[in-house]
Amino acid sequence: QSALTQPASVSGSPGQSITISCTGTSSDVGSYNLVSWYQQHPDKAPKLIIYEVNKRPSGVSNRFSGSRSGNTASLTISGLQADDEADYYCCSYAGFSTWMFGGGTKLTVL
Amino acid sequence: QVQLQESGPGLVKPSGTLSLTCTVSGGSITSTNWWTWVRRPPGKGLEWIGEIYQSGNTNYNPSLRSRVTISVDKSKNQFSLKLTSVTAADTAVYYCAIRPPRNWFDPWGQGTLVTVSS
Numbered sequence: 001q002s003a004l005t006q007p008a009s010v011s012g013s014p015g016q017s018i019t020i021s022c023t024g025t026s027s028d029v030g031s032y033n034l035v036s037w038y039q040q041h042p043d044k045a046p047k048l049i050i051y052e053v054n055k056r057p058s059g060v061s062n063r064f065s066g067s068r069s070g071n072t073a074s075l076t077i078s079g080l081q082a083d084d085e086a087d088y089y090c091c092s093y094a095g096f097s098t099w100m101f102g103g104g105t106k107l108t109v110l
Numbered sequence: 111q112v113q114l115q116e117s118g119p120g121l122v123k124p125s126g127t128l129s130l131t132c133t134v135s136g137g138s139i140t141s142t143n144w145w146t147w148v149r150r151p152p153g154k155g156l157e158w159i160g161e162i163y164q165s166g167n168t169n170y171n172p173s174l175r176s177r178v179t180i181s182v183d184k185s186k187n188q189f190s191l192k193l194t195s196v197t198a199a200d201t202a203v204y205y206c207a208i209r210p211p212r213n214w215f216d217p218w219g220q221g222t223l224v225t226v227s228s
Contacts, residue, residue, distance in 0.1 A: 003155055036214045038156075045205065046156070048216035057216070089156050091215065097169040099209075101148070103155035 004029065004090055004102035011108040017078040020105045022090030023071060028100055030071035034093035037066060037075045040104075041086045050075060077107070085109040112137035114206045114219035122200075122226050128193040132206030132219060139182060140164045144209040145189040147180060149202035150221070157202075161209060162189055196226045 005023040012018040022029065022037075029035055037050035048057055050066035053073060063078045073092070077084055090102040118130035132145070139145065147159040160170035162180045170178050179192045193200060207218040 003157070006155075034213050038215070045218040045220050046207075046215070047218075048214050051212065051214040057214075091156075091158075093213065098171060099158040101156035101158060 002100075004092060004100055006088075006090060006102040006105045008103070009106045009108065011110055012077075012080045013110045014080050014082065016080050017076060018080060018107065020075045020077075020088055020090075020107070022073040022075070022092075022102050024073075024092055024094075024100070025071055028071075028092040028094040029068065029073050031095070032093045035066070035068060035073045036091045037064075037073075038089045038091065039084075039086050040089065046089065080109050082109050112208060112217060114208070114217060116204060116206050116219045116222040118222060118224070120223055120225060122196055122224060123228055124197055124226055126196055126226075128191070128196050128200060128204075128224055128226070130191045130204055130206075130222065130224070131188050132190070134187045134189075139184055139187045139189060142211055144169075145180075145182065146207045146209050146215060147191045148205045148207055148215070148218075150205070151199070151202040159191065159193075159204075198226050200224070201226045 035053045038046040039049050040046045049064050053068050054066040065076045067074050088105045094100040113135045115133045122128045144161040146161040162168045177194045182189045203221040205221045207215045
């Protein structure tokens with residue numbers, strides 16, 4: 001069971017938009033509407049920001065949005081803010097009652 | 111609001127057994143959630159370890175299944191992780207988390223660092 005593939009790092013300036021990709025296979029990301037995204041600041045617990053591919057939990061800014069095309073899911077953050085600087089992880093159901101996370105992407109706000 | 115707190119030794123010797131407990135407060139471990147363990151090795155991404163339901167049903171990461179046991183103690187509102195035959199590769203921050211029926215992971219505990227070293 002290999003991790004979902006994410007870019008190691010992305011960066012953007014305040015106010016800009018960035019997109020983080022999460023590539024899996026037809027056995028996980030491509031097969032189930034069970035992709036979620038998590039934001040993790042240093043020494044903090046991960047926080048759910050997107051579930052079921054494109055749904056936002058209550059209280060999460062609408063600057064965060066999710067989508068999927070084929071075996072690749074994406075997280076877009078618009079109107080970048082300094083506090084968005086964090087690690088971001090995708091997660092997908094992988095079948096047979098198992099789950100898989102991505103390797104994580106470090107977002108730097110320039 | 112449900113809160114989770116991990117506890118256990120921060121240092122384990124190679125070939126030994128890693129044992130951690132997650133205490134649930136603000137809610138019951140008999141609710142319709144899956145109680146989950148996830149870890150983050152230094153410099154790496156998150157790895158799903160496994161989960162348990164109140165009934166005792168478990169699901170494990172295939173790559174760890176031979177070494178992992180997750181159990182639940184309803185009387186203490188806790189669930190636990192045991193990982194046997196540990197090596198340096200098992201050094202990580204270990205998190206407990208909730209997976210509700212809607213299939214996401216939230217909330218999470220703050221995490222606890224476990225180092226495998228002699």
